[in-house]
Amino acid sequence: MNNFYDSPFTSEHQHVFLGDGHETSERKTWSVIALCSVMMVIEIIGGSYFGSLALVADGLHMSTHAGAMLIAALAYTYARKHAHDPKFIFGTGKLGDLAGFTSAIILAMIALLIGYEAVARLISPVDIHFGEAIPIAVVGLLVNIASAWLLSADHHHGHSHGHDHGHAHHDEEHHHSDDHADETQYIQSDAGTLALSIFEDGVPPVFRVKQLSDNDLLLAEDLTVVTIRPDGLRQTFIFAQHDGFLESTAAIPEPHAFDVELELKDTQHILHFEEHHNHDGHHHHHVDATDHNMRAAYVHVIADTAVSVLAIIGLILASIFGWLWMDALAGIVGALVIANWSYGLAKDTGAILLDMNLDQRLLNKVRAVVEKNGDQVLDLHVWRLGPGHFGAIVSLTTNKGQVIPAFYQRVLKQITGLSHITVEVHHQSQ
Template identity: 65%
Template structure:
């Protein structure tokens, strides 16, 4: 009889798999739409009043820019409002990827239109009104730079804390780079001590070191008993290593458990929670492609504005009228390249291609390090920063059920939804 159980970790418990900055990005996108819409109205009305066809044309161009932003904004709003809708089996986290894919298609069409217009002007040059065209291109660039600022320059930035109790120590056993919450403190009759898990290039072991100047270690050492979520216990004897105590035996994964420290004539309970290291998370798993698509739109527009300004200035200064369409061709190629990258990445997520192979490898390793066998494993992305895993495990340990493996996989904070099937090793064979 196999044990089949489903559970979700962290924010994924209610199947809400939106990015951590979802609402902030939503507000930013609407702000850019407001700016572009205001600029559009000013240019169209101003161009109509002063008889400037170029100004009206740029106003209409600004309307397509606002329309592209509208795709991203509506995706953010719809995903947020329907995040708890049970009709979406795995939430609305992928709506941003769908919007990003749509925006990539729009970008590709814009690249084609710019390229077509540029080639047409190569074949049939038209007179350029430099007095109108250059100021409009400058204004367009300023609007795009303002849009970039509103969207926020670090749209890919995501922080990942690591508070595992692992030390990265020197020859004295102290942690040169530790944060205060890396070690668990115990207060004994002999003083205050730091209890941590040390694994700097070596198999993980417990270390107990004085936390204050007056704390005294006992020569007899002590012991630490781990109590895991499934109730299993393991005792680690501590020996003196010259200024600190260290466990004789290595600590098996996962490093999420309660630890009862026996020393200085008493027992003291601490708890360790293991998190994935920030460098074990693939960037593709946390990227917000909806914000990326909005950002690419404004960057692409800014790049075209810069190329247009350069082309117009050279055309006016040296009479090189071909510089204007050449700038258009270069701009079209740049936008097409960005469009392809966005289409490739969002399309892969919509087709459930695993964007984080390291996550899958780490999930397999942490289970098989416990002596079990992973029969089947599927890992895919549900939304920015949210991964899902379906794992089938064969084990010869009768006391290990799905709860044990959920506890094992809690170390991976990027895993927001996990389904585990447990089979006896004989049945799997």
């Protein structure tokens, strides 16, 4: 007998996997486009009026700059407007990665053009109008610095702390109150799904038990926990009723490494706890929340800034010492820098677009959570749906006949970064 369960953690089965601060990034990108467009118009009109070909050329270059930003801005806007569109099976979270990959290709083409022009000038030097070229390069640098500041201002940190992006939480209180749990063990019992954790958020370490399913209310007198230390020492814990959970009346001595006998009415469950020095290490680790769309826009601006700096240095040295080749050499170095950034961006975004497994720790964590109670993972896929959001498809086999897929969904949804889980359970014949 096989059971199937699919959960995106929403009451309306929505698939919204946009990055944290999506709308803020969208506004910042449009601001950079406005700045570049104004500068482009000023340079083209000014260059035409004063007869400066270099100024017109820089204005046209600024238009390509604005065009690259436009890709990022349109991607943000489209992803936001179509975030709830059911035609996008796993949401629009990857649209930023597609825009980032496109920008990486454009950056590679720019690097080739700059490199080609630089080599051509190295072979056949041309006269440079230093009085015109240096001020224009400085103005271009200032615009790029302003653009970089706009894109980086209040830039959000690059990791996720939960499923806070357009998803309804079934157990919001539970999700936050166990953030400082040393470890959480899950039990499928006659009282439904139970979560046993060591809780120590501002208090001496105690056991907490939460009932995660809608069975009859679990009473404190129905539950006993006995810890068995490696040296054989046993300690019995009794529980008191609190609002929404049961808590042991005695504190747990260090270290937190022991076997646990959880006695519930007439049944007994054997569990194992291990010492974790880093209390965020069990369910909470930093998942990849990199916004590659913003990264692409930022790389484009920084690449332009680097080229401007190199151009200014090359022009100044060429004007002082007559080294016309310095300008061309600066162009070659700039092309190599841009090509390197382009490669890194294309590699990272391409991997996401091809659904490569990018977080081995998250994959191992999912496997460990499923298999620690004796079940076996048959097939497992974990992939990125958007910044800070991962999907998981888990197929497993169990000899616990009463366990339903919803049990594993509740267990796995405690793992930071998993925003959509599909579970298939194969029950072994008894």
